Each structure stands twice: as C-alpha cells, then as structure tokens.
Amino acid sequence: MKPRHKRLALIVGGVASLGIATALVLNAFQSNLVFFFTPSQIAAGEAPKDRTFRIGGMVKEGSVKRQDLTVQFVVTDTARETAVTYTGILPDLFRETKGVVAQGRLDASGLFVASEVLAKHDENYMPPEAQHAVDAAQKTARTLKP
Numbered sequence: 001m002k003p004r005h006k007r008l009a010l011i012v013g014g015v016a017s018l019g020i021a022t023a024l025v026l027n028a029f030q031s032n033l034v035f036f037f038t039p040s041q042i043a044a045g046e047a048p049k050d051r052t053f054r055i056g057g058m059v060k061e062g063s064v065k066r067q068d069l070t071v072q073f074v075v076t077d078t079a080r081e082t083a084v085t086y087t088g089i090l091p092d093l094f095r096e097t098k099g100v101v102a103q104g105r106l107d108a109s110g111l112f113v114a115s116e117v118l119a120k121h122d123e124n125y126m127p128p129e130a131q132h133a134v135d136a137a138q139k140t141a142r143t144l145k146p
Contacts, residue, residue, distance in 0.1 A: 034052055034054055036101075037053055037055055038057060038134070039075055039079070039137075040137045041133070042082050052103060052105055054103045055075055055082060055084070055104075055112055056075070056100065057099070057133075058076055058134075059095065059096050060073070060076045060081060060096070061097050063096070069088060069089070070086070070087045071086050071087075071090060073096075075102065077137040078134060078138050080137065082112050083110075083111050083112065084102055084112045085113055086113075086114040086115075086117050090117055090119070091117065092119075095119070100117060101117075102114035102118070103115055103117075
C-alpha cells in the first residue's frame with residue numbers, strides 16, 4: 001500500500017470514528033431531553049403522551065390530599081389545571097399556592113404521575129419560561145372572559 005493510500009485510509013477512519021461518536025452523543029442527548037409544559041399546554045394536547053416531561057405552575061389551594069407517601073395535588077397556571085400524583089417525600093418548601101415543577105408522565109386517564117417534585121425556593125423567583133407561561137395563560141384567561 002502506498003503512503004498516499006495509508007494516509008487516505010487513516011483520514012477516512014478518523015472521520016468515520018468522529019461521525020459514530022457524534023451520533024452516540026446526540027442519541028444520548030435526545031433520550032435525556034426533558035421539555036417543560038404548563039397546564040394550559042397539556043390541556044391543548046401539546047404535551048407528549050409517551051415521554052417524560054416537566055409541568056410547572058402553582059399548587060392550587062385546597063387541592064393537596066395525602067395518603068401515606070402518596071400525595072395528590074393540582075397544578076394550575078391560573079387558566080387551566082392538571083391533577084398530579086406523586087409517591088415519595090415532598091420537598092420541605094412544597095406548599096399550596098406556591099410554585100412547583102414536577103417531572104413525570106401522563107397516564108391513560110390524563111393524570112400526571114410525577115417521579116420528581118421540585119418546590120420553588122423563593123417567592124420572588126420563577127424560572128423565565130414558567131413566568132412567561134403563567135403570564136401568557138393569564139392574558140389568555142382575561143381575553144376569554146366576557
């Protein structure tokens with residue numbers, strides 16, 4: 001084999017290895033990607049039925065029901081509501097009328113089954129995407145009222 005052919009084979013092998021590594025990294029990234037949805041977006045059918053995603057909003061007052069380690073509550077963005085169930089220990093900051101982000105899936109009946117619940121740590125802070133979603137839901141709710 002001539003040196004020119006060896007060099008070409010080395011370059012082709014390097015490019016192929018780089019392509020395979022890139023494909024594996026992108027595949028891992030895609031499978032770990034978790035999107036954020038509001039109750040209004042879930043009600044509109046924008047949330048995936050077969051993938052894990054996050055829901056965010058405020059815990060509706062009077063909606064928290066506890067039974068052993070299973071907790072059921074309602075997340076609202078002031079326009080729509082989504083029922084959530086979670087089995088486990090909730091964060092200390094979890095309270096009614098406070099912000100919450102839950103990660104999980106929708107079951108067949110439309111109930112959000114959370115695998116993780118995160119409580120907002122400060123009453124003055126909300127993630128920008130959550131704040132934008134709540135503001136948009138409130139604006140939509142105001143325009144729909146007669």
